Amino acid sequence: MNDNKYGLSADRQLTRWLIYLVLFALAGFYLLPLWGAVTTSLKTQEEVDMTNPLSFPRAITGDAYVEAFDFLKRPLLNSLLITLGGTLGSVGLASMCGYVLSKFRFKFDNLIFLLITVGIFLPFQAILIPLFQTIRGLGLYDTLFGLILAHVAYGIPMCTLMFRAFYGELPTSLVNQAMTDGSGPWRTYWRIVLPSTKIAMVTVVIFQFTSIWNELLFGLVIGGPRAMPATVALNSLTGTLAAQWNVQMAGSVWVGLPVLVLYIVLGRYLIRGYMAGSVTAT
Amino acid sequence: MSVLNRITAFLQRHPFIVLILPIGLVGYFVYGGLLWNLWVSVSDWAGLRPSYSFGGFSQYAKLLSDPVFWVSLKNTLLLFSMIPICIVLGTLIAMALDQGLRGSTIFRNLYLLPFALSFVVTGTIWAWMYNPSNGIINTALRAIGLGSLQGLWHTSQSTVMASIIGALVWQFSGYTALIMLGGIRSVPEVQIRAAMLEGASKLRIYRRVILPQLKAPMATAVVIIMMYALRSFDFIWVLTGGGPGYASHTLPIMMYKETFQATQFAYGSAISAVLLGMVLLVVVPYVYRTYRR
Numbered sequence: 001m002n003d004n005k006y007g008l009s010a011d012r013q014l015t016r017w018l019i020y021l022v023l024f025a026l027a028g029f030y031l032l033p034l035w036g037a038v039t040t041s042l043k044t045q046e047e048v049d050m051t052n053p054l055s056f057p058r059a060i061t062g063d064a065y066v067e068a069f070d071f072l073k074r075p076l077l078n079s080l081l082i083t084l085g086g087t088l089g090s091v092g093l094a095s096m097c098g099y100v101l102s103k104f105r106f107k108f109d110n111l112i113f114l115l116i117t118v119g120i121f122l123p124f125q126a127i128l129i130p131l132f133q134t135i136r137g138l139g140l141y142d143t144l145f146g147l148i149l150a151h152v153a154y155g156i157p158m159c160t161l162m163f164r165a166f167y168g169e170l171p172t173s174l175v176n177q178a179m180t181d182g183s184g185p186w187r188t189y190w191r192i193v194l195p196s197t198k199i200a201m202v203t204v205v206i207f208q209f210t211s212i213w214n215e216l217l218f219g220l221v222i223g224g225p226r227a228m229p230a231t232v233a234l235n236s237l238t239g240t241l242a243a244q245w246n247v248q249m250a251g252s253v254w255v256g257l258p259v260l261v262l263y264i265v266l267g268r269y270l271i272r273g274y275m276a277g278s279v280t281a282t
Numbered sequence: 283m284s285v286l287n288r289i290t291a292f293l294q295r296h297p298f299i300v301l302i303l304p305i306g307l308v309g310y311f312v313y314g315g316l317l318w319n320l321w322v323s324v325s326d327w328a329g330l331r332p333s334y335s336f337g338g339f340s341q342y343a344k345l346l347s348d349p350v351f352w353v354s355l356k357n358t359l360l361l362f363s364m365i366p367i368c369i370v371l372g373t374l375i376a377m378a379l380d381q382g383l384r385g386s387t388i389f390r391n392l393y394l395l396p397f398a399l400s401f402v403v404t405g406t407i408w409a410w411m412y413n414p415s416n417g418i419i420n421t422a423l424r425a426i427g428l429g430s431l432q433g434l435w436h437t438s439q440s441t442v443m444a445s446i447i448g449a450l451v452w453q454f455s456g457y458t459a460l461i462m463l464g465g466i467r468s469v470p471e472v473q474i475r476a477a478m479l480e481g482a483s484k485l486r487i488y489r490r491v492i493l494p495q496l497k498a499p500m501a502t503a504v505v506i507i508m509m510y511a512l513r514s515f516d517f518i519w520v521l522t523g524g525g526p527g528y529a530s531h532t533l534p535i536m537m538y539k540e541t542f543q544a545t546q547f548a549y550g551s552a553i554s555a556v557l558l559g560m561v562l563l564v565v566v567p568y569v570y571r572t573y574r575r
Binding site for chain 2: 185251
């Protein structure tokens, strides 16, 4: 308010620089561990033992990446398939749920919505034994399909919540118009709702993709040696190579890479997803 | 062909029948699972073979006299101490990001990056950070002449919980900042303009106009972090496995070890029933308030 016409007052200029200083310091705080992981992963074991963990490698080597990849390649492929299957299933089913629950009124509709979305808060430990028994009973222990099934079932609540919120923003008149023109609810969904909510779809897909990719517990409990996802494998890599920090950090980079790439390329959708996930309180 | 026609005709008349699949999945895996698990906790299931006859409440009695349970409960509640830290830090960061400075969005995205990564990845990285011999923390302390503060961090019984909480603040505070920033942005601009016209300083506007309106996002952040704390497994499992000894056991860690390593299924389900009760204590009031409208 008290800026003079030549620009900011000296006082405000100073505040600006102080805030920038804080912002840069915070960036250091959040990024330093990640930077340390990357530099360590590019060093030889001898250099890791001798040098500062944050220093740039003297001779960059990809050996640790090769070694970690050798250990992680099958689990990484498993994770990719589990994540794709789990995302496709949960997003597809939840999208239909969210559509019906946001655009149609029927008996107990709010109760159904409540019962589905309360599943978001479920502590997985409280269903772990039944899940384990069910998956084993179905003969799906240590199979990709068993893990996909678990991720579909437990992904539906969050995805339904997000879709219902996004479809709620779509004008109901648009849907009603299509319905009175004689196209049924699912034709309307396919021809009108889905094409006009592409961003919502991208948001939920990215959100769900990263959640499934990052998950550990299900993989530990219902994935054995063959269907082992990359998170479980990274954890056992840590156990077997206790002192080889460069390989462990390279493994972390391998497992973190898909999410990192998504975050860099489509980060704003992921952040939108985080926001949507947190606005249950409005 | 006529079968297909009849299916199509049936679906035309009952368009929402397709919802049976998702609702059935949630019904079975969430609600069926919860009831099944509660039953296991009072069953006589001992050993590897499932057994579902009533076995009384002995598992719960055993729990109350198990010192590991009390350690795990204490540690689970101890994780709540990251809530005020994350809220204060997150609010301050949100205020700094709200100054309309160039590059604010980039900074926000950088701060949020740790939250996007898997707990397995961050847990592995923090094991390296805290590694006593040449990890980043101890090396940095030596470098700035504070070598006497070097510690064993996650490998010592006395500092393991603090180490876990510190790393989790790193991972969650960016997310808290995002939630708080959303709250600050949704304060009606008219109110801020009015306060500015009355000559209120920026700090005063924050204190008097903006912060009092941040109750809803704050409640959201508290519930989300609490839910995390109550379900905390991945990060701790990777960083410490619940050790050294039992020093970083939380209820989810104890449940996993008792069930899948010691194969005490009935005991494990009793632990998770307690956990479920604690989650309900947090969630029911929150959901009630949220959905009442």
